[in-house]
Amino acid sequence: MAETEFQPRIVAFCCTYCAYAAADLSGSMRIQYPPNIRIIKTPCTGRLEVQFFMRAFEKGADGVLVAGCLEGGCHFIEGNLFAKKRVNYAREMLAELGLEKERLRMVNVSAAESRPFAEFVTEIVETVRRLGPSPLSKNQTSAKMESSS
Amino acid sequence: MIVAERKSIPELIEILRGHERILVLGCGTCVTVCLFGGEREVCILASALRMASRLQGFPLQVDELTIERQCDNVFIEEAAEAIDKVDAVLSIGCGAGVQAIAERYPKKPVYAGLDTVFLGILEERGVWNEKCASCGACVLHDFGGICPITRCAKHLLNGPCGGSREDRCEVRPDLPCAWQLIYQRLVNIGQTDKLKKITPPKNWSTSLAGGCRGAVREDHRI
Numbered sequence: 001m002a003e004t005e006f007q008p009r010i011v012a013f014c015c016t017y018c019a020y021a022a023a024d025l026s027g028s029m030r031i032q033y034p035p036n037i038r039i040i041k042t043p044c045t046g047r048l049e050v051q052f053f054m055r056a057f058e059k060g061a062d063g064v065l066v067a068g069c070l071e072g073g074c075h076f077i078e079g080n081l082f083a084k085k086r087v088n089y090a091r092e093m094l095a096e097l098g099l100e101k102e103r104l105r106m107v108n109v110s111a112a113e114s115r116p117f118a119e120f121v122t123e124i125v126e127t128v129r130r131l132g133p134s135p136l137s138k139n140q141t142s143a144k145m146e147s148s149s
Numbered sequence: 150m151i152v153a154e155r156k157s158i159p160e161l162i163e164i165l166r167g168h169e170r171i172l173v174l175g176c177g178t179c180v181t182v183c184l185f186g187g188e189r190e191v192c193i194l195a196s197a198l199r200m201a202s203r204l205q206g207f208p209l210q211v212d213e214l215t216i217e218r219q220c221d222n223v224f225i226e227e228a229a230e231a232i233d234k235v236d237a238v239l240s241i242g243c244g245a246g247v248q249a250i251a252e253r254y255p256k257k258p259v260y261a262g263l264d265t266v267f268l269g270i271l272e273e274r275g276v277w278n279e280k281c282a283s284c285g286a287c288v289l290h291d292f293g294g295i296c297p298i299t300r301c302a303k304h305l306l307n308g309p310c311g312g313s314r315e316d317r318c319e320v321r322p323d324l325p326c327a328w329q330l331i332y333q334r335l336v337n338i339g340q341t342d343k344l345k346k347i348t349p350p351k352n353w354s355t356s357l358a359g360g361c362r363g364a365v366r367e368d369h370r371i
Contacts, residue, residue, distance in 0.1 A: 055196055096158040098200075135203075136204070
């Protein structure tokens with residue numbers, strides 16, 4: 001049942017120059033994507049540190065999406081390339097501590113790519129839904145109750 | 150600079166099992182520069198340990214603190230209040246830092262969160278290489294400032310082994326032959342005559358023989 005289906009809570013760090021604009025544009029274009037993401041606007045994905053991702057999971061996020069500019073298109077030249085390395089490092093650390101690394105993903109979109117943005121959001125929501133609630137999620141119990149009811 | 154690497158999370162969890170509240174204590178000196186033990190790493194590791202311990206069914210309360218230098222009593226004092234509150238300390242300083250904390254708090258378990266690996270330099274961003282084996286009897290003046298003890302895989306003191314290919318080490322092809330580097334350096338500084346000197350077998354008694362070493366400056370003692 002759609003009402004009882006697990007609804008992941010996904011934190012989406014979106015670069016103000018691209019993904020945030022793409023999210024805005026997808027709204028203007030009336031493109032639907034799952035309402036499971038909570039967008040945090042960042043000046044550049046290069047601003048993101050490994051501890052931001054760790055803290056999101058620690059606080060109960062079921063997944064984290066990092067959305068930056070297309071490679072080569074960063075407003076700050078290479079911030080998104082730094083972010084890519086940090087995301088990869090954090091993914092390895094998640095695996096080491098016992099969480100599925102698929103819960104954290106980085107994608108690249110331009111400000112004009114509203115449809116790809118919506119597709120990426122749909123993909124991570126589906127991925128995390130398949131993985132189930134994070135064992136660290138505070139609403140894990142309620143999510144389980146919902147899925148079993 | 151002292152270079153260290155982080156122990157794995159499962160290894161750390163096993164070390165910390167049985168405790169309820171710990172302090173991850175960083176060091177703001179060498180290990181901050183080698184990106185394994187500073188304030189940022191304390192934050193990341195503490196978060197990882199909180200999550201890993203929850204997943205393992207024994208949720209740890211993990212405090213965080215970074216002091217300027219763990220190997221110096223003056224700075225260790227700053228950690229006193231935080232250390233008093235916890236069952237154990239996970240130091241992510243070098244081995245010297247861990248032991249300095251343990252000596253200062255004799256009734257508190259102090260564990261090493263890092264493996265201290267070598268004395269080295271930052272080669273490029275994110276890459277460190279060993280340069281000094283701290284053997285206690287420096288021979289760099291004879292070898293153009295390039296240490297054959299540390300950088301030659303066979304620690305040879307009287308010329309190359311003959312196994313190098315081009316300028317690569319026979320044992321570790323990813324490394325340059327130290328003796329190739331020494332020769333080139335001596336050519337560059339006009340000291341190739343030093344190659345004619347026969348170096349006697351190294352006296353290793355200044356190294357790890359006979360327990361830990363010490364150094365004293367009487368003129369600075371109070």
